[in-house]
Amino acid sequence: MSIQLIFKIAAVGIIVSIIMQVLKHAGREEQAFLISLVGLLLVLSWVIPYIYDLFESIEKLFSVV
DSSP states (O other), rough: OOOOHHHHHHHHHHHHHHHHHHHHHOHHHHHHHHHHHHHHHHHHHHHHHHHHHHHHHHHHHOOOO
């Protein structure tokens, strides 16, 4: 995992939180929820390949064959 990915995740978190606060103060809680969901899905799409590689490494480590 590179440091760039961590910075991307942090940037998405900051941007999503700012947008959510603006939308909540405007009385649009539904859109704020959707923005947070989109941010979560975006970050998950970046992290899932690393999780997959981790499970493959663990599987290779514990393979008895």
